[in-house]
Amino acid sequence: MKIYKQILRTITDKGAAYLVLIDPDKINGDKLSLFVNICAESGVDGFLIGGSLMLGTNLRDDIKLIKSKTNIPVIIFPGSVTQLFPDADALLFISLISGRNAEQIIGHHVTAAPIIKKMGIEPISTGYMLVESGKSTTAEYMSSSKPIPRDKPEIAAATALAAEYLGMKFVYLEAGSGAELSVPNDMIKKVSEIVSIPVIAGGGIKTPDDARKKVEHGAGVIVTGNYFENENNWNKLKDFAEAVHFKN
Ligand code: 1GP
Numbered sequence: 001m002k003i004y005k006q007i008l009r010t011i012t013d014k015g016a017a018y019l020v021l022i023d024p025d026k027i028n029g030d031k032l033s034l035f036v037n038i039c040a041e042s043g044v045d046g047f048l049i050g051g052s053l054m055l056g057t058n059l060r061d062d063i064k065l066i067k068s069k070t071n072i073p074v075i076i077f078p079g080s081v082t083q084l085f086p087d088a089d090a091l092l093f094i095s096l097i098s099g100r101n102a103e104q105i106i107g108h109h110v111t112a113a114p115i116i117k118k119m120g121i122e123p124i125s126t127g128y129m130l131v132e133s134g135k136s137t138t139a140e141y142m143s144s145s146k147p148i149p150r151d152k153p154e155i156a157a158a159t160a161l162a163a164e165y166l167g168m169k170f171v172y173l174e175a176g177s178g179a180e181l182s183v184p185n186d187m188i189k190k191v192s193e194i195v196s197i198p199v200i201a202g203g204g205i206k207t208p209d210d211a212r213k214k215v216e217h218g219a220g221v222i223v224t225g226n227y228f229e230n231e232n233n234w235n236k237l238k239d240f241a242e243a244v245h246f247k248n
Contacts, residue, residue: 001122002089002090002122003046003073003075003089003090003122003124004090004122004124004169006073007045007046007198007221008198010045011198011220011221013247014045014244014245014246014247014248015215015244015245015246015247015248016215016219016220016221016222016244016245016246017045017046017220017221017222017244018043018044018045018046018211018221018222018224018240018241018244018245019044019045019046019047019048019075019200019221019222019223020039020044020046020047020048020223020224020225020228020237021047021048021049021051021077021177021202021223021224021225022035022047022048022049022062022066022225023051023177023225023229024049024057024058024059024062025051025057026229027228027229028057028062031231032062032065032066033065033069035228035234036065036066036069036070036072037069037070038234038237039070039072039237040069040070040072041238042237042238042240042241043237043238043241043242043245044072044237044241045072045073045241046072046073046074046075047066047072047073047074047075048075048076048077048092048223048225049062049063049066049074049075049076049077049088050076050077050078050079050083051077051079051138051177059083059085060085060087063076063085063087063088064087067087073089073090074087074088074089075088075089075090075091075092075124076088076090076091076092076121077091077092077094078091078092078094078112079142080108081108081111081112081115084112084115084116084119084121085119085121086119086120086121088121089121089122090121090122090123090124091116091121091122091123091124092124092126092128092170092172093109093112093116093123093124093125093126094126094128094172095109095125095126095127095128095163095168096128096129096130096143096145097127097128097129097159097162097163098128098129098130098131098145098146098147098148098156098159099130099143099144099145099146100145100146101143101144101145104143104144104145124169124170125167125168125169125170126168126169126170126171126172126200127159127160127162127163127164127166127168127170127171127172128171128172128174129148129156129159129160129171129172129173129174130143130145130146130147130148130174130175130176131147131148131150131156131173131174131175131183131184131187131203132147132148132149132150133147133150133175133176133179133180133181133182133183133203133204134179134180134181135180137175137176137177137178137179137203138176138177138178139174139176139177140176147176150181150184150187151184153184153186153187153189153190153191154190156173156187156190156191157190157191157193157194157195159171160191160194160195160199161194161195163195163197164195164196164197168197169197170197170198170199170200170221171191171195171197171198171199171200172199172200172201172202173187173188173191173199173200173201173202173219174202174203175202175203175204176203176204177202177203177225177226178203178204178225178226179203179204180204181204182201182203182204182205182206182210182214183201183202183203183204183214185213185214185216185217186217188201188214188217188218188219189217189218191218192217192218192219192220193218198220198221199218199219199220199221200219200220200221200222200223201214201219201221201222201223202222202223202224202225203223204226205222205223205224205227206224206226206227208236208239208240208242208243209243211224211240211243211244212243212244212246215243215244215246216246222240222244224240
């Protein structure tokens, strides 16, 4: 519970937590070292690493590299059971509750659970919901599951409540990496009003203003990934962190 508690504390102290998703296919080697240092200076609260599709990277080496550079927690965001490594601090133990694909809801978890136990990393049970975001995303395609329609916040709210009743620790409203449209703010509001667990919002967030609006609508954790794959945007990291940390 160490990392989960740390995130809860950040939400209490700063208003919300800011996590940066690293896709090791896009940021690795020297670029990763530099990026991690800038994230640390900019007030990022944690790294997510992994994804629904990865080609030709050594995820474990990348996790070790991040750990050697900073004390910021590294949380695996696993796209499959091949993305589990003991060097990380925790992992989001994701169940794709917006879909009806049994393997994504409980199947892979049965395979992964004993491995996680042996590795000793902290699993953080997360109800993961894909939300329609303009066009089909990698997460949607790879998981063979339908997203929740953008104009149906009540479906998202009922699904999130079920996740809480099942004992999950976070609900993650996901528009998908590189999404055209981020998760609608009224959906975040409806979900965060009904559950007492923190709501993570991610996918397609490209401005500090959008991040702040999501926090104002009740998101406890904001995730950005794609936007910072372009080095020209790295000078905006601090602006994002400040927008998320509204209590600072
Ligand atoms: C994807 O929510 C994350 O899982 C981040 O999305 O890459 O679009 O910022 P972006």
